[in-house]
Amino acid sequence: MARNISLNFRVVEGRDLPAKDVSGNSDPYCIVKVDHEVVARTATVWRNLNPFWGEEFTLHLPLDFHHLAFYVLDEDTIGHDDIIGKISLSKETIAAASPRGIDSWLNLSPVDPDEEVQGEIHLDVKLVAEAQGSRLRCHIIEARDLAPRDLSGTSDPFARIFWGSQSLETVTIKKTRFPHWDEVLELHGEEGPLRVEVWDWDMVGKNDFLGMVEFSPEVLLQCPPSGWFRLLPFASAEEDAGGKLGALRLKVRLAEERILPSVYYQPLIELLVESVLSPAQDDTVTPLAMLDEVSSGESRQDIATQLVKIFLGRGLAVPLLDYLNLREVSRTTDPNTLFRSNSLASKSMEQFMKLVGTPYLHEVLKPCVNRIFEEKKYIELDPCKIELTRTRSVGLVTFQMERAAQGSVPELGKLLVLRAFVPHQNVNELNQWLSAIRKASVCNEDMLPSCHPGVFRGNRWTCCLQQDRTVQGCSRTHSAVTLGDWSDPLDPDTEAQMVYGQLLLGRDKLRKKYIEFSEEEIKLEQEVTKGQSCLEEERSGVPERERPPTAVAVARLLAVIEDLEQAHKTFEQQEKEQVARGSLHS
Structure with missing residues (x-):
């Protein structure tokens, strides 16, 4: 049984951010980190202390991740970007808010440089028992992806070890975030934990802390550390700025699923497919209708996404949409409520367009967007913010983009491109377009193993100062964290597991419905048998009364839920037994 963990978060907006520019404004953007590694960046909102981003991301994470952090920075055209503040959420905090997740305003906290560590260190430690006492042999091999502490965007790192009252340190390697020391440090006759610290050497002022790892005496004796280890900050409580640094409105939700083998999900998928391919005359009695009825408004978008992916994988997306739209x-009864935004039909159509249309939208807009960046043209989608002196150039670039669309893409492409420049957009919709366009033009294509955490400005990358725009990224991306999007491969088992989770939440409603329909069935039977025995009814040729179809649909869904629940319990018990056997052997 596989386990899948994903994190969906939306950086909605900020408020009351402090001014970092001499003009009394800031140019804020957000960077998102998982365990101190950059995984996402929002667009910059220029000259605004109450920015709206509305950008949504999905991360596929390893099971052992620790925390998620949101940093707000002010982008500067000269020098380093200013850090405004951060919000740090532990895995436990996010998991405690499940299944609905976090949806609230959170105050920004100040950033302590000693806590802003990143990267890993490669060690090989041995504890040798000798006649005169213990000897600790610590081979410090290398480190990678260290935090930049100097204006050059690099650091001058050295490592220092502490064992009891003794300490030793390596040489300093200049101007790198990927130092290779390959030094063996030995200490004698001490006991206690081993602590390895990494520092950035500075000629003037104090050295900057880059991170540490610590191993207990038990670990040193029983399982001497060997391999790559994540650098950690010094333990300290996060200071609350009391709202003085502003706040972010965030939506964060963690989904951790155990995925069973495919065979266990087939009965559920067949029930859903049957609802579409062999619909009943009464569309309220199908399993798909039952799923819609017991789901909450908040979960309907998730259900729509899962259904569209399941049916798309089977080549049945169009019949699904036909079924849902005809049912809607x-x-x-009131035309004004037709295809309301929160209906399953509307949500499914929206998710289908995102799933199928977003890659096409990226393909259509990417050449135009790249050309704008290369030519450094001024583009403003909000007509209220267009400077009169630049109106002519804006119109020219818009015309060029329209011409490019007309000359190179089909009609749908023209509509998509032109739609982005329609002036009557609300702020939320406008930012969704901006987000889609920005994601289509990112430099880190195809989830490369490295990325540039900075930006290419002034003919060089601000993070590593390299002058080649196409050069490989200077920071390693996490091997287990991937940024999910609508291009994720279809996985019917994962989607079916999530549908099962929604049905599990609505099982009490299903049971209540089954009881109600069963009671109605009993009343009908009692009416039939009044004054006429079952034998007389059989002789008269009156057919036996069938169970109401709604009760049948509910019963079938409940049976599938119970089978899946039992399968999960069986596999979980097997996992516990395997862990117990492993503990005994060790």
Whole structure:
């Protein structure tokens, strides 16, 4: 049984951010880190202390991740960007808010440089028992992806070890975030934990802390550390700025699923497919209708996404949308409420367009967006913010983009490109377009193993100062963290597991419905048998009354839920037994 953990978060907006520029404004953007590694960046909102981003991301994470952090920075055209503040959320905090997740305003906290560590260190430690006492042999091999502490965007790192009252340190390697020391440091006759610290050497002022790892005496004796280890900050409580640094509105939700083998999900998938391919005359009695009825408004978008992916994988997305749309029309009595935004039909259509249309949108807009960046043209989508002196150039670039669309893409492409420049957009929709365009033009294509955490400005990368825009990234991306998008491969088992999770949450409603329908069935039977025995009814040729179809649909769904629940319990018990056997052997 596989385990899948994903983190969905939306950086909605900020408020009351402090001014970092002489003009009394800031140019804020957000960087998102998982365990001190950059995984996402929002667009910059220029000259605004109450920015709206509205950008949404999905991360596929390892099971052992520790925390998620959001940093707000002020982008500067000269020098380093100013850090405004951060919000740090532990895995436990996010998990405690499940299944709905976090959706609130959170105050920014100040950033302590000693806590802003990143990267890993490669060690090989041995504890040797000798006649005169213990000897600790610590081979410090290398480190990678260290935090930049100097204006050059690099550091001058050296490592220092502490064992009891003794300490030793390596040589300093200048101007790198990927130092290779390959030094063996030995200490004699001490006991206690081993602490390895990494520092940035400075000629003037104090050295800057880059991170540490610590191993207990038990670990040194029983399982001497060997391999790569994540650098950690010094333990300290996060200071609350009391809202003086502003706040972010965030939506964060953690989904951790145990995925069973495919065979266990087939009955559920077949029930859903049957609802579409062999619909009942009464569209309220299908398993798919039951799923819609017991789901909450908050979970309907997730259900729509899962259904679209399941049916798309089977080549049945169009029949699914036909079924949902016809059901929506037949159930609506007031035309003003037709295809309301929170209906399953509307959500499914929206998710289908994102799933199928987003890659096409990226392909259509990417050449135009890249050309704008290369030519450094001024583009403003909000007509209220267009400077009169630049109106002519804006119109020219818009015309060029439209011409490019007309000359190179089909009609749908023209509509998509032109839609981005329609002036009557609300702020939320406008930022969604900006987010889609920005994601289409990112330099780190195809989830490369490295990235540039900075930006290419002034003919060089601000992070590593390299002058080649296409050069390989200077920071390693996490091998287990991937940024999910609509291009994620279809995984029917994962989607079916999430549908099962939604049904599990609505099981009490299903049971209540089953009881109600069963009671109605009993009443009907009692009416039939009044004054007429079962034998007389059989002789009269009156057919036996069938169970109400709604009760049948509910019963089938409940049976599938119970089978999946039992399968999960069986596999979990097997996992516990394997862990117990492993503990005994060790």
